[in-house]
Amino acid sequence: MNVRVVFSGRNYHWGSSLPEQIALSDSTTVDEAIRVLESGLPDGQRLPGSCLLAVSGVHLGTIARHPSRELQDGDELLLIAPVAGG
Amino acid sequence: MNLDNLSQDECQRYARQIGPGVLTPEGQRRLKQSSVLVTRAGGMGGPAALALVMAGVGRVVIAHGGKLISPDLNRQVLGCEQALEKPRAPQFADYLRSMNRHVEVEAIDHEPDDEQSRQLAATVDVIVSCPPTFQERLRLNRAAVDAVIPLVDAAQWGMSGTLIVVAPGRTACLRCVYPEDPPFEELFPVLGAISSAIGSLAALETIKILSGVGKPLYGHLWMIDGYQGRSSSITLERNPKCPCCGNVGVRHPRETLRG
Numbered sequence: 001m002n003v004r005v006v007f008s009g010r011n012y013h014w015g016s017s018l019p020e021q022i023a024l025s026d027s028t029t030v031d032e033a034i035r036v037l038e039s040g041l042p043d044g045q046r047l048p049g050s051c052l053l054a055v056s057g058v059h060l061g062t063i064a065r066h067p068s069r070e071l072q073d074g075d076e077l078l079l080i081a082p083v084a085g086g
Numbered sequence: 087m088n089l090d091n092l093s094q095d096e097c098q099r100y101a102r103q104i105g106p107g108v109l110t111p112e113g114q115r116r117l118k119q120s121s122v123l124v125t126r127a128g129g130m131g132g133p134a135a136l137a138l139v140m141a142g143v144g145r146v147v148i149a150h151g152g153k154l155i156s157p158d159l160n161r162q163v164l165g166c167e168q169a170l171e172k173p174r175a176p177q178f179a180d181y182l183r184s185m186n187r188h189v190e191v192e193a194i195d196h197e198p199d200d201e202q203s204r205q206l207a208a209t210v211d212v213i214v215s216c217p218p219t220f221q222e223r224l225r226l227n228r229a230a231v232d233a234v235i236p237l238v239d240a241a242q243w244g245m246s247g248t249l250i251v252v253a254p255g256r257t258a259c260l261r262c263v264y265p266e267d268p269p270f271e272e273l274f275p276v277l278g279a280i281s282s283a284i285g286s287l288a289a290l291e292t293i294k295i296l297s298g299v300g301k302p303l304y305g306h307l308w309m310i311d312g313y314q315g316r317s318s319s320i321t322l323e324r325n326p327k328c329p330c331c332g333n334v335g336v337r338h339p340r341e342t343l344r345g
Contacts, residue, residue: 006316006318008246008309008311008314008316008318009243009246009248009309009311010243010244010274011243012243012244012245012246012311012313012314013244013313015314048268048269049266050264050266050268050269052263052307052320054318054320057318057319057320057321058320058321058323059258059263059307059320059321059322059323060323061265061323062264062265062266064266065265065266078309078318078320080248080307080309080318080320082220082241082264082268083241083242083243083246083247083248083274084217084218084219084220084223084241084243084268084270084274085129085218085241085242085243085274085276086126086128086129086130086131086216086217086218086241086242
């Protein structure tokens with residue numbers, strides 16, 4: 001199955017090093033998809049635990065704290081690193 | 087038009103924003119009767135406060151400490167060259183007053199602490215949260231939840247920004263969204279063009295809430311990524327065990343009860 005990936009928010013330029021779409025086996029979970037994405041980051045970098053997670057527009061939690069969720073073909077995995085600046 | 091509590095001068099001022107698809111006469115009247123706290127009034131809060139003053143919100147309170155410095159002027163539209171090294175809040179308030187004599191503008195020359203945030207929340211109808219730190223945002227969120235008034239949270243980084251509109255007791259609050267304080271960087275990169283865009287959208291949400299016109303963004307996070315040229319909307323989930331809003335029952339924000 002294919003899942004679209006959107007990375008935005010703080011350090012959105014990291015998104016250029018992430019694929020816009022990833023091919024995953026059926027029943028892949030969000031956590032497994034995140035590990036796939038992190039394997040493509042340079043120098044062993046990890047996505048921040050405070051990063052908000054949403055699957056196809058529905059809020060799931062943060063990378064550090066979210067319920068388990070299986071992805072489906074055509075889902076969009078949205079990762080938003082929190083921004084604050086005033 | 088039933089604009090009986092608006093002067094002829096005010097009717098003329100707001101003539102272009104009353105009509106189909108914009109404000110109703112009743113909505114304009116509600117704006118005049120409303121109060122909003124905007125903190126801080128810099129890159130996003132400045133344009134937000136300006137739009138609220140120009141739209142005719144009756145009372146706008148701005149809070150912003152410190153003196154204006156040169157790097158502020160890439161985004162802080164209420165400042166100017168002549169105001170450099172002067173305290174921000176009174177300068178910003180003077181500019182706002184110069185834009186609409188029908189609006190009461192109050193200036194607080196510091197960032198409100200917990201107690202003052204609570205006190206201020208009790209005197210306004212909406213809080214527009216635009217501070218640079220999550221500590222301040224969560225403080226304003228707490229004050230809004232305690233007072234059961236809407237919070238419009240605007241945030242930015244670089245060429246991107248987010249909006250979250252909270253209806254305490256009905257939709258996710260900031261603590262539901264950020265169960266742990268996210269990291270904060272003191273000198274975040276930012277372009278003034280996105281600050282003004284996000285600030286103006288925060289004002290738009292506030293005007294919809296206060297006037298009763300349109301559909302506020304309650305319960306959603308709106309991400310505008312100017313760098314990548316895309317926007318996303320997330321339906322936010324309320325945490326029933328949220329330490330901030332978990333005990334707030336289903337109550338309507340105050341402004342929806344007003345006539």
